[in-house]
Amino acid sequence: MTQDELKQRVAEAALEYVEDGMIVGVGTGSTVNFFIDALARIKGRIDGAVSSSEASSTRLRAHGIPVYELNAVGPLPVYIDGADESDPQLCLTKGGGGALTREKIVAAASERFVCIADASKLVERLGRFPLPVEVIPMARSHVARQLLKLGGQPVWREQFVTDNGNLILDVHGLQIDDPRGLERAINDIAGVVCNGLFALRPADVLLLASAEGVRRITPA
Numbered sequence: 001m002t003q004d005e006l007k008q009r010v011a012e013a014a015l016e017y018v019e020d021g022m023i024v025g026v027g028t029g030s031t032v033n034f035f036i037d038a039l040a041r042i043k044g045r046i047d048g049a050v051s052s053s054e055a056s057s058t059r060l061r062a063h064g065i066p067v068y069e070l071n072a073v074g075p076l077p078v079y080i081d082g083a084d085e086s087d088p089q090l091c092l093t094k095g096g097g098g099a100l101t102r103e104k105i106v107a108a109a110s111e112r113f114v115c116i117a118d119a120s121k122l123v124e125r126l127g128r129f130p131l132p133v134e135v136i137p138m139a140r141s142h143v144a145r146q147l148l149k150l151g152g153q154p155v156w157r158e159q160f161v162t163d164n165g166n167l168i169l170d171v172h173g174l175q176i177d178d179p180r181g182l183e184r185a186i187n188d189i190a191g192v193v194c195n196g197l198f199a200l201r202p203a204d205v206l207l208l209a210s211a212e213g214v215r216r217i218t219p220a
């Protein structure tokens with residue numbers, strides 16, 4: 001099976017978590033794009049969506065699915081999103097698409113976070129995928145120096161501006177033995193808006209697609 005077929009398979013499986021009348025929290029990325037396309041088939045049964053990026057909002061609206069502001073609808077029953085890596089506790093690295101801050105907000109405002117991914121994303125320990133950090137533009141060099149002190153090699157994602165008007169530093173080479181501690185430590189750097197570790201609020205369920213089918217994983 002191709003990577004896209006696996007993404008489509010796991011995206012379809014996530015429909016199981018969508019109930020009639022729901023406003024669904026929707027993440028960002030290529031796996032989520034398949035989920036949005038699947039959601040469109042049952043759009044008459046849902047009330048609409050809250051989205052974590054302009055890209056996902058555009059795709060949802062193109063399918064005729066109403067997109068609400070999070071402020072207008074309050075807590076959400078479910079949030080469906082992809083990840084760049086997951087460990088067995090369902091702590092995630094996210095933000096490969098640069099939408100990490102809104103993703104973290106919508107995940108935090110949701111009762112259940114269902115992560116959808118292909119089997120290559122499950123790792124014993126986070127850190128192979130560079131950790132995205134969203135940074136206020138004037139703080140870029142300061143934050144980069146602090147990230148070096150934490151043992152990482154920050155690389156500025158040039159030509160990229162987040163939906164919030166900020167920059168991304170992708171941090172390579174981090175030893176992530178304590179995902180919660182590192183998430184807090186990076187958040188403590190002045191000028192950091194958010195980092196791509198989702199350890200303080202991990203996923204509740206991980207749906208993992210392989211050629212054999214879709215495995216449902218809950219925290220180890």
Ligand SMILES: O=C(CO)[C@H](O)[C@H](O)COP(=O)(O)O
Nearest residue numbers: 029030031082095096097099
């Ligand atoms: O965090 C994300 C975007 O900011 C995505 O969920 C993550 O990058 C995975 O994307 P894909 O489904 O394209 O592999």
